[in-house]
Structures are given as C-alpha cells and as structure tokens.
C-alpha cells in the first residue's frame with residue numbers, strides 16, 4: 359500500500375458507546391426504583407494494586423451516577439483465604455446485593471478458582487463463574503463476561519459486520535479470549551473464530567486473513583501494521599501498566615499505533631473496550647434486578 363492510499367481508522371469510541379448504554383440503564387434503574395427495587399453491586403478487592411484500586415473506584419463511581427447501590431469490601435494485602443471466603447459468603451447472603459465481583463488478579467497465595475466457585479452463580483456479575491461460562495458454552499441465558507460482551511456491543515454499535523466474518527482473537531485467557539470465541543460463534547453473531555495465542559505458529563499469517571482482530575494477549579505492541587489486512591476492524595484489549603516518560607503509570611495496549619493507518623476501525627486503549635467493560639458490569643446487575 360502506498361502512503362497516499364493509507365487511511366486513518368474510524369475510532370470505535372468506547373466512552374461514547376458506554377455513555378449511551380449507561381443512559382439506557384439509568385432509565386431502567388429509575389423504573390426499578392418506582393417499584394421499590396434498588397439494584398446493588400458489590401465488589402471485593404484484596405491488596406493495594408493501584409490498577410485494581412482505580413478499576414474498583416470507577417465501578418463505584420458508575421453506581422453513584424446511575425442510582426445503583428454500592429457495597430464495597432476491601433481486604434488488606436495479607437488477607438487470609440478464610441477472610442476472603444467470609445467476604446464472599448457475606449455478599450452471597452446479602453439481599454441488597456444483586457450481583458458482585460471479586461477484582462482480579464488476587465494477591466499471590468489466594469486461590470482464584472476457589473473464590474470464583476464460591477460466588478453464588480445467581481449473583482455472578484462478572485459472568486466468570488463456571489456455571490455462567492458453562493451456560494455460555496451451552497447457549498443458555500445467563501450473565502455474560504463483561505469485556506467480551508462489551509466488545510460485541512461496540513462492534514455492533516459501529517455496524518461492523520460479524521455474521522460470516524472471520525474474527526481472529528489473539529489471547530486465550532478466561533476473562534476475554536476464550537469466552538469471546540464462544541460469544542462470537544453463537545447463532546446471533548455467527549462469526550467464524552480463530553483463537554490464537556502467543557505460542558501460535560505464524561501468528562501474522564492468521565491475523566492477515568481476518569476481517570476483525572481482537573488483540574487480548576497482554577503483550578504491548580504484539581499486533582503490528584504488517585499483520586493487518588487493510589480495512590479490517592481491530593479491537594485492542596491490552597491493558598498493561600507501564601511507566602510513562604514522566605515517571606507516572608500509563609496504560610499501553612497490544613496494538614502498535616501504526617495499525618491505525620491500515621485498519622478500517624480501531625478500538626484504542628484507552629477509550630475503547632475499558633469503558634465498555636464497566637458499562638456491561640452495570641448491565642449485568644440491572645438485568646439481574648429486573649429478573650427478580
């Protein structure tokens with residue numbers, strides 16, 4: 359491609375799209391309040407990781423903005439498994455809590471699988487409980503993992519075709535890559551998915567064939583411009599915290615900035631998938647309150 363043919367990708371604006379989702383939810387929260395129901399979102403946060411603290415604070419700000427009740431359980435970095443189990447049991451029993459999340463990753467020494475399994479599947483706001491993921495595999499209704507749900511919503515909001523499209527997902531993690539593959543191959547989305555990872559042989563050979571690429575490997579810059587078919591839609595899900603030139607922490611994505619010159623659409627970091635993840639968490643909680 360010559361320099362003249364280069365375009366700048368249309369930005370898939372996660373902030374604007376999340377704001378529209380939140381506007382819709384605000385009305386639904388109001389309708390619930392008229393029936394005497396206040397949806398409640400709980401968070402369990404262990405330790406002092408600055409990123410996790412910022413994400414949890416953002417979730418509680420969102421709740422305040424929409425009229426959702428916030429229930430917050432913060433535990434110290436040296437919390438024991440028994441203390442964490444107790445916080446989870448407490449939220450399972452709390453009728454004011456319609457759904458909650460345990461912020462990941464947990465500090466070393468705590469058992470993530472055990473904690474996720476201890477969450478009442480009916481209160482699984484993250485859609486990461488084995489029962490929720492099993493429902494996704496089987497195509498049953500249930501809470502969907504927030505980031506994959508947000509990605510599909512964002513692509514749809516911009517009219518990016520998914521039916522019959524070839525989507526290459528780079529990253530097989532349980533929060534994003536693996537469930538996204540399941541979501542995109544449901545009959546309603548009907549995409550064809552190739553699930554790659556950092557060990558994939560000839561990764562570029564796969565990505566160059568894709569109509570849509572989702573980069574969720576957690577490796578800054580893993581997707582470069584030469585790996586993208588001109589006009590393809592690219593979704594950056596990487597959130598690696600690095601130290602910026604001014605010594606402050608900044609987030610960097612998996613997509614090299616030069617990709618914007620080749621792709622047709624680009625969901626950037628920040629401002630793409632992150633705000634959608636937050637909005638979908640609120641949607642999962644409001645939907646549970648509505649079902650009740």
Ligand SMILES: Nc1nc2c(c(=O)[nH]1)N[C@@H](CN(C=O)c1ccc(C(=O)N[C@@H](CCC(=O)O)C(=O)O)cc1)CN2
Pocket residue numbers: 412413459460461462463484504505533597609627628629630631632633635636
């Ligand atoms: N229990 C969970 N833990 C984690 C999840 C999750 O979905 N459930 N995902 C991530 C963290 N996360 C939500 O918890 C999250 C990450 C990033 C953002 C976000 O909005 N990012 C911004 C950039 C950061 C900023 O400017 O503040 C963006 O991309 O625009 C939201 C949520 C891991 N843990």
